[in-house]
Amino acid sequence: MAEFFQQAASWGFHGAAFLLCVTGVFLSLLSFTGSWLVAGAAALLTVVRADGEPGWVLTGVLLGLCVAIEVVDAVAGSLGITRRGGSRAAGWAALGGGFVGMFAGGLIPVPLLGSVIGMCAGSFAAAFWVERRRLEREAAGAAGDHDARAAHIATGAVWARLAVMLIKTLAALGMAVVLGYRVWTT
Numbered sequence: 411m412a413e414f415f416q417q418a419a420s421w422g423f424h425g426a427a428f429l430l431c432v433t434g435v436f437l438s439l440l441s442f443t444g445s446w447l448v449a450g451a452a453a454l455l456t457v458v459r460a461d462g463e464p465g466w467v468l469t470g471v472l473l474g475l476c477v478a479i480e481v482v483d484a485v486a487g488s489l490g491i492t493r494r495g496g497s498r499a500a501g502w503a504a505l506g507g508g509f510v511g512m513f514a515g516g517l518i519p520v521p522l523l524g525s526v527i528g529m530c531a532g533s534f535a536a537a538f539w540v541e542r543r544r545l546e547r548e549a550a551g552a553a554g555d556h557d558a559r560a561a562h563i564a565t566g567a568v569w570a571r572l573a574v575m576l577i578k579t580l581a582a583l584g585m586a587v588v589l590g591y592r593v594w595t596t
Contacts, residue, residue: 428451434448434451435579437582440525448582459593472588486573486577508571511533530568537560541563
């Protein structure tokens, strides 16, 4: 009877780790950093498995990757805007607008795609608004095509958001595959 409960617990913990990995990849598709959940699954399995696999070394490597992904997220967002001549304020506005747009886009009846469309629209709109106001202030009433310049900068914010989302998703998926392979083969 004790062996049955050990086997059931093992299946339960492996199932929980699998759900953490799937949830992590799904959250990455929504531009959240889901790789932390994959690293958490590695830590969970290391603690509960009798053989100690996948091990603290792999868990540490996955945690290091999570930190690297966060750094890439912070740098890429601002680079997408500043490389096109935008301000830091536009970067923060694009980040906030992206999150608001992601949740608003969730109302579109197409799962996941609505959230991505909302995130892009929110990032663009917020960055555009901030940059247009900044450009008008700097020009002090002088004539100029502030809309086109602000749109150019805001487009950089959208491309940066999409690139970061792709990086996060691929990283979380890759981490989950490595973890699954390590657990499956030991």
